[in-house]
Amino acid sequence: MYDKAKVLAGLAVFALLFLSPILVDMVTGGSLQQPDLEPARQMARQMGNTGCVEDTAYMRANHMDMLNQWRSLVVREGWREYTAQKDGKTYEMSLTNTCLKCHSNYESFCNRCHTNNSVTPFCWDCHLTHTEEFK
Amino acid sequence: MGMNKRDFLKVAGVTAIGAAIGPGKKAAAALRGQAVNNPNALTARRWAMVVDMRKCKGDCPDCITACHRAHNVPSIPNPLHEIKWIWTDHYANAFEVPPEEERLLSDEVRDKPFLVLCNHCDNPPCVRACPTQATFKRLSDGIVMMDFHRCIGCRFCMAACPYGSRSFNFGDPRKYLKEADINQDFPTRVKGVVEKCNFCSERLAAGRMPACVEACKQGVLTFGDLDDPSSEVTRLLRENYTVKRKPELGTMPMVYYIV
Numbered sequence: 001m002y003d004k005a006k007v008l009a010g011l012a013v014f015a016l017l018f019l020s021p022i023l024v025d026m027v028t029g030g031s032l033q034q035p036d037l038e039p040a041r042q043m044a045r046q047m048g049n050t051g052c053v054e055d056t057a058y059m060r061a062n063h064m065d066m067l068n069q070w071r072s073l074v075v076r077e078g079w080r081e082y083t084a085q086k087d088g089k090t091y092e093m094s095l096t097n098t099c100l101k102c103h104s105n106y107e108s109f110c111n112r113c114h115t116n117n118s119v120t121p122f123c124w125d126c127h128l129t130h131t132e133e134f135k
Numbered sequence: 136m137g138m139n140k141r142d143f144l145k146v147a148g149v150t151a152i153g154a155a156i157g158p159g160k161k162a163a164a165a166l167r168g169q170a171v172n173n174p175n176a177l178t179a180r181r182w183a184m185v186v187d188m189r190k191c192k193g194d195c196p197d198c199i200t201a202c203h204r205a206h207n208v209p210s211i212p213n214p215l216h217e218i219k220w221i222w223t224d225h226y227a228n229a230f231e232v233p234p235e236e237e238r239l240l241s242d243e244v245r246d247k248p249f250l251v252l253c254n255h256c257d258n259p260p261c262v263r264a265c266p267t268q269a270t271f272k273r274l275s276d277g278i279v280m281m282d283f284h285r286c287i288g289c290r291f292c293m294a295a296c297p298y299g300s301r302s303f304n305f306g307d308p309r310k311y312l313k314e315a316d317i318n319q320d321f322p323t324r325v326k327g328v329v330e331k332c333n334f335c336s337e338r339l340a341a342g343r344m345p346a347c348v349e350a351c352k353q354g355v356l357t358f359g360d361l362d363d364p365s366s367e368v369t370r371l372l373r374e375n376y377t378v379k380r381k382p383e384l385g386t387m388p389m390v391y392y393i394v
Contacts, residue, residue, distance in 0.1 A: 054167055062167075069166050075282045078275055079170040080340040090171065097320050126283065126322040 032116055036108040043102040053084045053091050053098070064121075067095060096127045104129055175342035179360035181257075181277045182334055183389040184348075185371045186250050191355040193223070193248040201350030205335070207323045209311030218302040220332045221347055223248035226394075229380055244394060250355070252347075253300040253332035254380060254388030255279045264295035270329075277389065278334045288327040297384050301331045334358075361389065 001007065016023075037056070044051055052059050059066075070093040073079040082093045092098050103109050106129050114121065138146075202208070202221045211217050227237045229249045237245065259279045261270050269285035270292055272278070293301045307326045317323075321337065324330050335345035343349070348356045359368035368391075371377075377391040 058167065066166070071284060073166075073170045075280065075284070076271070077170075078172075078273060078336075078340070080173050080176065081171045083169045083171050085167045085169075092173075093170065096322055122325075125325040128317065128319050128322065 033112045035110070035112050036105065039105045040102040040109060043104070047101070049089070049102075050087065052102075053082065053089075054086050067099075067123075070095070095123060100127060100129050173340055173342065177339045177342055177344070179276050179366075180362035181360060181389070182255065182339075183359065183361040183368050183391065184252075184334075184345075185357040185368050185377065185391045185393065187355050187357070187371070187375075187393045188244075188247065188249060189393060190353045191247070191250065192353065195353075197350045197352065198250065198347035198356065199223075201346040202332070204316060205318055205338070205346040206321055206333075207308075207312055207318055208330075209308040211306075211308075211311045216305045218304065218308065218330060219300075220302075220330075221250065221252040224251050225249065230378065231381060249392070251298065251300075251380070252390060253279065253334075254298055254386065254390045255332075255334055257387035257389060258385060260295040260297065260384075260386055261292035261301065264291040266291065273336075278336055279331075280333060280336060281328075281330060283322075283324060283328050283330070286328040288329065290329060292329055297381055297386065298388075301329050303329050 041051060054066075070082065074093050080093060081090050083090045106124065110124075199221050203210070206220060208218050208220050226232065226240065226244050226247065226249050227234075229251050232240065255278055257277060259270075259272055262268075262272050262279065265271075266289060267285045267287055269282045269287070271280055271282070273280050288303065290303055293299075293303060304324050304326050308324050312323065335343075335347075338345060345356075345358055348358045357367050357371055359366035361368060361372075363369060371393070372391060375393045377393055379388045379391055382388070
């Protein structure tokens with residue numbers, strides 16, 4: 001192989017640049033921000049609930065599917081309430097009136113994960129967040 | 136050396152079957168809990184409204200204010216961009232009186248503002264026109280509903296509706312809503328969707344009468360089940376002569392007027 005040193009050096013530089021986002025995250029601990037659950041937990045307690053409608057792991061993985069199902073059930077089928085599997089409590093199936101009553105901290109709750117995962121749901125274009133940020 | 140035709144076809148066949156029934160896209164998880172109905176909800180086979188214009192003085196905005204507040208309907212000054220759920224119009228316009236006959240109407244009927252709203256037709260032309268089924272007639276009680284999530288803003292429904300009951304959001308409606316007037320419990324709409332009266336389906340589900348009916352102190356508006364012979368609506372229809380808007384079109388409106 002001709003110019004072995006130069007080729008290998010070039011490859012090394014390329015690999016370093018290519019992997020730089022991962023390496024930077026490994027050094028700095030990453031930009032992943034967990035959503036801030038505490039304000040929502042406090043709100044839930046104030047309202048006499050033990051937490052979210054279902055357990056945290058389920059909600060984290062499936063809230064988008066659940067909201068889609070709630071939407072279809074409410075708007076198209078006319079069902080309005082949801083009996084949770086977690087504790088058998090019944091809630092109104094409403095993003096505005098159930099979810100966002102506790103999860104009113106849009107920036108520190110919803111947006112953190114959505115930004116990390118580069119998803120831009122447009123729920124809040126219509127559904128109010130019960131906070132002063134209405135413009 | 137190599138694969139003969141027979142073996143190749145066997146492998147290709149198995150691969151094709153595997154691809155067809157394979158993992159595919161992750162299906163949405165089934166609903167974990169159970170969807171139930173509020174036991175206090177008001178239900179009917181066919182919701183209908185009677186507007187008793189004899190009782191309406193036409194000079195108070197109570198029903199309109201209550202509706203527009205409850206549903207975050209913006210007041211937009213430009214009449215071309217106006218959003219209307221319930222509003223007033225002249226009798227001659229609402230009931231298509233030919234201009235040459237307008238002078239023959241009684242003074243009271245001719246000059247009084249008539250309350251008009253979505254007729255929640257039994258045969259709704261807007262539903263037939265909608266390409267995405269964003270507007271649909273609810274089978275359980277006949278309410279003509281809007282699913283804003285699905286509306287693509289094509290406005291075919293507005294062209295189809297003979298009553299002008301539908302309004303299009305040409306701009307962001309939130310700009311015309313005052314912070315203090317916002318009903319936090321009801322969503323606003325967004326630029327590019329069509330909206331209209333929903334017979335207060337969200338209030339019925341919570342066991343409450345429509346906002347306009349509740350707000351009217353003169354008892355002009357009566358709301359009830361057309362399929363229930365003992366309801367207030369059927370009683371009024373039995374005891375009074377009523378008219379509907381543009382009945383000749385066959386849309387079968389569910390809003391009746393006592394003139």
